[in-house]
Amino acid sequence: MKISAAFPNRRTFLAAVLAAALTAFGAAAAPDAHARNTLVMAAASLKDSLEEVAKLYERKTGNKVGLSFAASSALAKQIEQQAPADIFISADLDWMDYLAKRDLIRPDSRANLLGNRLVLIAPKAVASPMTIGKGDFPILQRLGESRLATGEPNSVPVGRYAKAALTHLGVWDNVEPKLVRAESVRSALAFVSRGEALYGIVYETDAKVDKGVEIVGTFPDDSYPAIIYPAALTAGSKAPDAAAFLAFLKSPDAFDVFRKYGFTPAPATQG
Structure with missing residues (x-):
């Protein structure tokens, strides 16, 4: 009877219950609102191999990785326009240098990852x-x-x-x-x-x-110039797991996958 008095009909009662549940859920979720999965923007030629590496990483850590593939030039321009990438992997040094000159990567995280033919x-x-x-x-x-x-x-x-x-x-x-x-x-x-x-x-x-x-x-x-794939964290990266995934990309387990697809170790650079 008290329920009926407070909520004149069943529809109003259910709406109130749902609102209370959503409020409780929002409060519980609030501490993690800014956490998100790592997003990697990578050269199109890495698609098959990097998808397999990301799955291997997920099995090992339980952490998911988002992947976006296109020409390095297109991705660098997107990052320049504040696309929410955490890691950039280019198919040449020039487009990584392009972002570096604009302070859009973290220089200390940059590493030459792979080579190709x-x-x-x-x-x-x-x-x-x-x-x-x-x-x-x-x-x-x-x-x-x-x-x-x-x-x-x-x-x-x-x-x-x-x-x-x-x-x-x-x-x-x-x-x-x-x-x-x-x-x-x-x-x-x-x-x-x-x-x-x-x-x-x-x-x-x-x-x-x-x-x-x-x-x-x-x-x-x-x-032709040596084909080198550099990788780096972006300056605007906010994903808590980004540095860990970048480190995994340089691991023997990851390279075993890349080598299966035909990639080579990154050639040495001069200077």
Whole structure:
């Protein structure tokens, strides 16, 4: 009877109970309101390997990690525009330097994580080996009226490496008009896998995860700058677990996963 007097109908009573429960829940949750999972923004070429590393970390620690993949150039610009990233992993040194010059990473956390190789790919159905050497690289003749896919050479790391290699081999000026300038290495890979480009220049690790393409040649190591993946905490990182995950990325357990996908130890830098 007291309940009926205080709450004239059942609907009002239930609404009051729900409001009280939500208030209690909010009070209990308040201390953790600012805690969140680590968010990693990483070069597109790391997608498969880093997803596996994150799952391994979650099994070991119970802590979840959010992952976002795109071209390093696009991610660096997003971080510059205050995207809530905790860790940035670039596919080259330049885009990490870009953020460092703007005080958008924590310098003491920066480390060179991995290396990679530059390869020439073709759709599996029509793939045949090609010699890649200075004075002996018949890419223009093989292309004919078709196209060569790689990242945008003015911004996307794989495109920059590709331009350096093609310039070193003396074919850049002739090949440039035939380029498909993709927004990321995975986009370039897809153009070739779908048969929309006869050849592509991508990282060795990307070629290995797509069954629709085949490596037809490997670029000489001295034809392009060493491929290095630096990683660092962002200056605005707020995730309590970010430093621990960055440390895990440098662990032998993590490298065993990266090596399975074809990554190499980061090459030594000069100076």
